[in-house]
Amino acid sequence: MEDVAKAYLHGQRQRILFLLMASVMTACGAILAMGFGSSENLSMRSTLGILFGFQSAEGLQREILVNLRLPRVLIALVGGAALAMAGTMMQGALGNPLVSPLTLGVASGAGLGAALAIVLDVTIFGLAEFAILGNAFIFAMLVVAIIVKLGDMSTVTSESYILVGIAITFIAGAIIQTMTYFATDAEISQLTHWSFGSLSRPNLAQAVLIGMTILAFMPFGIVAAWDLNTLAVGGDDFAASTGVDPRKTRRSILILSATMTAVVIAFTGIIGFLGLVAPHISRILVGNDYRVLIPTSAVMGAAVLLVADTIGRTLFAPVVLPVGIMLSILGGPFFLYLLMLRRKSL
Amino acid sequence: MTGVLLQATNLRFAWGERPVLDGVDLEVNSGEVVALLGRNGAGKTTLLRMLNGLLVPKGGEVLVGGDALGAMGLTERAKRTAYVPQSITSAFPMRVIDVVLLGRRPHVTWRLSDHDVQVATDTLEMLGLNEFAFRRFTELSGGERQQVILAKAMAQEAGVLLLDEPTSDLDLNNQIGVMKRIRSVVDGDGKRGAVIVMHDLNIAAGFADRVVLLHEGKVEAVGSPRDVLTKANLAKVFMVDCTVDEAPTDGRLRIHVHDEVKASLQKENTEDDAQ
Numbered sequence: 001m002e003d004v005a006k007a008y009l010h011g012q013r014q015r016i017l018f019l020l021m022a023s024v025m026t027a028c029g030a031i032l033a034m035g036f037g038s039s040e041n042l043s044m045r046s047t048l049g050i051l052f053g054f055q056s057a058e059g060l061q062r063e064i065l066v067n068l069r070l071p072r073v074l075i076a077l078v079g080g081a082a083l084a085m086a087g088t089m090m091q092g093a094l095g096n097p098l099v100s101p102l103t104l105g106v107a108s109g110a111g112l113g114a115a116l117a118i119v120l121d122v123t124i125f126g127l128a129e130f131a132i133l134g135n136a137f138i139f140a141m142l143v144v145a146i147i148v149k150l151g152d153m154s155t156v157t158s159e160s161y162i163l164v165g166i167a168i169t170f171i172a173g174a175i176i177q178t179m180t181y182f183a184t185d186a187e188i189s190q191l192t193h194w195s196f197g198s199l200s201r202p203n204l205a206q207a208v209l210i211g212m213t214i215l216a217f218m219p220f221g222i223v224a225a226w227d228l229n230t231l232a233v234g235g236d237d238f239a240a241s242t243g244v245d246p247r248k249t250r251r252s253i254l255i256l257s258a259t260m261t262a263v264v265i266a267f268t269g270i271i272g273f274l275g276l277v278a279p280h281i282s283r284i285l286v287g288n289d290y291r292v293l294i295p296t297s298a299v300m301g302a303a304v305l306l307v308a309d310t311i312g313r314t315l316f317a318p319v320v321l322p323v324g325i326m327l328s329i330l331g332g333p334f335f336l337y338l339l340m341l342r343r344k345s346l
Numbered sequence: 347m348t349g350v351l352l353q354a355t356n357l358r359f360a361w362g363e364r365p366v367l368d369g370v371d372l373e374v375n376s377g378e379v380v381a382l383l384g385r386n387g388a389g390k391t392t393l394l395r396m397l398n399g400l401l402v403p404k405g406g407e408v409l410v411g412g413d414a415l416g417a418m419g420l421t422e423r424a425k426r427t428a429y430v431p432q433s434i435t436s437a438f439p440m441r442v443i444d445v446v447l448l449g450r451r452p453h454v455t456w457r458l459s460d461h462d463v464q465v466a467t468d469t470l471e472m473l474g475l476n477e478f479a480f481r482r483f484t485e486l487s488g489g490e491r492q493q494v495i496l497a498k499a500m501a502q503e504a505g506v507l508l509l510d511e512p513t514s515d516l517d518l519n520n521q522i523g524v525m526k527r528i529r530s531v532v533d534g535d536g537k538r539g540a541v542i543v544m545h546d547l548n549i550a551a552g553f554a555d556r557v558v559l560l561h562e563g564k565v566e567a568v569g570s571p572r573d574v575l576t577k578a579n580l581a582k583v584f585m586v587d588c589t590v591d592e593a594p595t596d597g598r599l600r601i602h603v604h605d606e607v608k609a610s611l612q613k614e615n616t617e618d619d620a621q
Binding site for chain 2: 004005007008009011091092095096097223225226229230232233234235237238240241242243244245283287288289291
């Protein structure tokens with residue numbers, strides 16, 4: 001009895017230590033990522049010198065660091081954390097390990113919004129400068145509104161959410177394909193490029209805004225960790241008999257996750273794979289207790305997106321590969337390797 | 347027996363137009379194990395789920411500790427009643443200790459105290475599940491999972507345990523072991539009680555203080571195992587021909603089922619009883 005309690009508490013301490021170490025390593029990785037790039041004016045050595053105050057930045061160096069690399073690294077950290085956390089929470093809320101932030105159709109909504117702006121010049125904001133971004137965000141939030149409405153129905157189940165998400169994905173896909181059929185080559189190129197997902201789009205102000213929004217949302221997910229544990233283990237009756245309202249919890253978690261996803265992908269385009277792979281890497285590393293799993297997923301998501309983007313912009317420099325493609329190239333085989341290594345854990 | 351823990355009065359329930367329960371009364375006193383028996387579809391699980399608030403009755407009322415269950419928040423309900431379903435399937439491989447710790451959910455906001463961990467590990471030890479503590483729940487057999495969910499319900503420290511066939515997947519040895527432990531939890535401080543849905547009449551006779559026999563949505567008989575588990579009652583409810591006697595070794599009630607009873611014979615018996 002004593003031994004089991006001791007072993008449990010020891011294991012929990014180890015997990016928290018791992019989480020802290022992973023956070024520190026990701027922060028160090030972010031500093032190093034600021035030093036990677038194709039500019040001859042800004043080597044790794046001089047970047048670190050500037051960041052740690054050993055040398056002052058010249059005009060162009062400051063421009064590259066503050067306006068190009070900093071927003072990129074910032075959006076990798078908060079965007080990765082948000083998408084991974086959203087995926088983890090949605091998997092628990094729907095009791096399904098195959099769910100990702102794209103399952104509910106949020107990304108398809110954003111894609112439809114972007115396509116309307118690119119192909120038909122239809123904008124809701126009416127601001128030409130933010131047409132694609134604004135449309136993508138508004139249409140992604142329309143999908144969130146559908147999720148809210150769905151959650152109000154008394155008969156809604158986990159399957160209902162997934163099926164509605166699939167339907168939204170098909171409908172949005174069909175409309176986008178129809179528009180693509182009539183689009184010019186330039187428009188198709190622009191739409192395809194948007195759909196790749198890239199961290200180069202947000203400027204510093206936008207990256208800070210996204211970061212603050214995501215940081216404001218995160219505590220709500222962590223507070224719901226116990227409730228997600230009960231839903232993930234045993235479903236609705238199990239949760240309810242343990243003091244958790246399954247419908248309310250699922251509804252609020254899905255709205256939270258979908259909103260976090262919408263905020264990120266409206267600015268970056270579709271980054272899909274991360275929301276599936278980062279939660280599973282985290283499950284393998286720290287287990288399935290959502291109290292530790294949610295923050296670990298956030299850190300792993302940030303780290304994976306940062307690494308993928310840094311490799312994507314340095315591997316074939318000065319050509320920058322979109323991060324969505326890099327994630328699939330690097331993440332897919334790595335994910336399979338982890339699964340084979342610990343196949344019993346899934 | 348020191349007081350009424352749970353009282354259900356005139357409960358009614360229907361799935362659409364199909365009535366399931368009609369005017370069911372049930373009472374659980376502290377220190378008491380109540381066995382809920384009946385044929386498949388008699389409404390046992392429906393009744394158990396209403397006693398936990400998982401289903402809202404179409405009529406009647408459930409009081410737990412004198413308070414209306416329907417007016418309680420979910421956390422308060424979970425502090426007073428703990429429910430063990432027939433089985434659960436889990437998509438995520440959580441460790442057994444983590445599953446049992448979920449029983450502490452109604453008592454904690456976020457951080458587990460040492461006491462919470464102690465309650466969970468004590469429960470695991472009592473049920474003989476220590477060796478499973480760090481195994482993955484999804485890798486256990488059906489019977490082992492059933493015991494883990496029972497441990498989670500016990501760690502909840504609720505006054506009333508509502509158990510839906512907690513021994514259905516267990517071997518003979520574990521069936522007796524689990525029933526003994528449920529009995530000892532209920533007998534322990536005399537403040538808890540249990541309602542157990544079961545199909546094994548001999549186990550019900552051996553471990554229950556009272557038996558409630560459900561038939562076609564109504565209580566056919568309620569009382570001590572000797573009063574309720576009679577040849578006539580069993581023939582009417584289960585349509586089986588059986589012998590009820592006492593074991594020569596310890597005087598316990600024994601039920602031997604010989605054969606099913608033909609519907610026509612049962613009708614004759616019922617008419618004879620009526621005359």
